[in-house]
């Protein structure tokens with residue numbers, strides 16, 4: 070990408086017009102040895118995906134639909150931290166590029182007000198207990214207008230353009246994202262998770278809210294109180310007991 074001052078992130082870009090999803094294309098590229106920092110971008114996805122097989126609406130030309138390949142030398146249990154690092158980086162980039170007040174909803178959503186503007190999907194490729202690579206998918210509604218959203222998303226989704234009243238420059242957004250990501254990622258690899266945790270908590274939509282958490286084994290109600298040192302969400306129930314939520318769907322509700 071011209072004008073990009075990173076060492077790795079965004080130095081190789083694979084740009085497509087229409088794809089089913091950038092995620093499998095990034096996996097293919099990574100399996101063939103694509104360098105760390107390679108970005109797969111598309112103008113449109115016909116089968117964009119979220120977590121747990123959910124669809125991600127990705128119409129032509131309105132969004133930033135991209136998958137980033139990274140190869141962090143971290144133990145497998147720490148890989149969810151990369152989702153939080155990415156969310157922190159996207160949120161910072163949105164603030165810097167638009168001034169909009171963004172919040173991070175655990176674990177992978179970026180919100181403006183009570184609407185989702187961006188989602189992150191991290192997929193792992195590992196051999197025994199070694200991380201081979203991660204594909205981090207980022208779907209950001211950049212320049213969508215209301216009419217770009219299907220009926221079922223109208224009340225839950227928004228875009229940077231809707232919120233700020235002006236279209237954003239997608240290339241300059243991606244460049245700034247790459248710079249911010251590389252800076253945060255290098256710091257994380259050198260010094261650990263503490264700075265990501267601090268920035269995540271400072272910009273959290275989740276902390277202080279009452280949540281219902283459905284895990285495979287239990288349904289839990291309580292207040293989200295923060296992240297532990299590893300990036301796991303801590304939820305305090307009415308009896309004052311603290312539960313750690315690793316990977317589950319968190320629903321928010323009024324007290």
Ligand code: BT5
Nearest residue numbers: 090091117118119120123125126135188189206207208226
């Ligand atoms: C996510 O999943 O939020 C992760 C989204 C990742 C999308 C990127 S785009 C580039 C890369 N290629 C892919 O195919 N995927 C990644 P999840 O938390 O499961 O949220 C999915 C839910 O968000 C859906 O069930 C809808 O309710 C809602 N949703 C779908 N499309 C949306 C959109 N464009 N904006 C806001 N919300 C949306």
